[in-house]
Amino acid sequence: MTFFDFVTGITIGTIGGAFVTTQIEGFYILLSPVILAILVVLTGYLTLKSTPARKLIEGEPLVIIQNGKIYEKNMKKLRYNLDDLMMQLREQGVFDLSEVEFAILETDGKLSVLKKSQYQPVKPRDLNINTRYVGLSSEIIRDGQIVEQNLKQNNLTHEWLYNELAKQNIKNIRNIVLATLSTDGNLYIDVKNDNHSYIQEIEDDDSMI
Incomplete structure (x- = not known):
């Protein structure tokens, strides 16, 4: 957040707070933050198109x-x-x-x-080590629903998906919280109500207080 953004946010918040906490008749007072927000958008467009304006308003590193x-x-x-x-x-x-x-x-x-x-830390290329591409995982199932767009983008079919689920003994898609496909073809699946044999506790023990 730049100094300009910070001042603008504080100003809008102050106007809104004054309207809530003070007895003012009429909603005309709320026109000021609306106008201010419009001016902020216009200023953002100006800084996008003009380098001198961007330096003046946002500063420079x-x-x-x-x-x-x-x-x-x-x-x-x-x-x-x-x-x-x-x-x-x-x-x-x-x-x-x-x-x-x-x-x-x-x-x-x-x-x-x-x-x-x-x-600086040593990188694989410094040691002439070849690395493989690692991209973003694709969400295949989210909250029990198949993400059709991602399935098509990866050239996958429903038949393939159901076969993969069958391999992990999953019969109902609605029981899946999230299923993601990595770029190397691994399908990660998390189901509802997992029976964890052990859950790591990070809270302090009350008996030690």
Whole structure:
């Protein structure tokens, strides 16, 4: 959320809250948030078409760290202090400034960090290891209903689906909460009222208090 979005949301919320909590006759007061919302939409369209307007309204990202050195000038522009910088670096898993090549503060207040090459995790291509494609799974059944569109997109038939369900001793589709098909052809199925032999508890034991 940019500063402009934040201010707009607070303004609309304040107007709505004032209408609910104060005795005001007539609903004309609600015209102001409607008009404001329309102006926000128009402003969004303007920023989409005009780069100068986008920079003026939404701002632009600024470099905070370059080549491992903090750029104090940009920090002063944004009134961005070292405590904020260190906190957001830790959120990115960086606890040592010497590991950072670039850090850019985005318009929504988030910090994008690029580590130096020697501190980046090893990737399969660095070791010349071939990898297979992993895409998004397709929902085949959701809440007991077949998702026909996804079935057709994967060139599958109802006969295939029923055969796969029969292999897992599932006779009624309505008992299925979710069934997804991975890109490698594996069908994951979750049914209602699973009989779990053990459920991991993460709550604190009251007896220890």
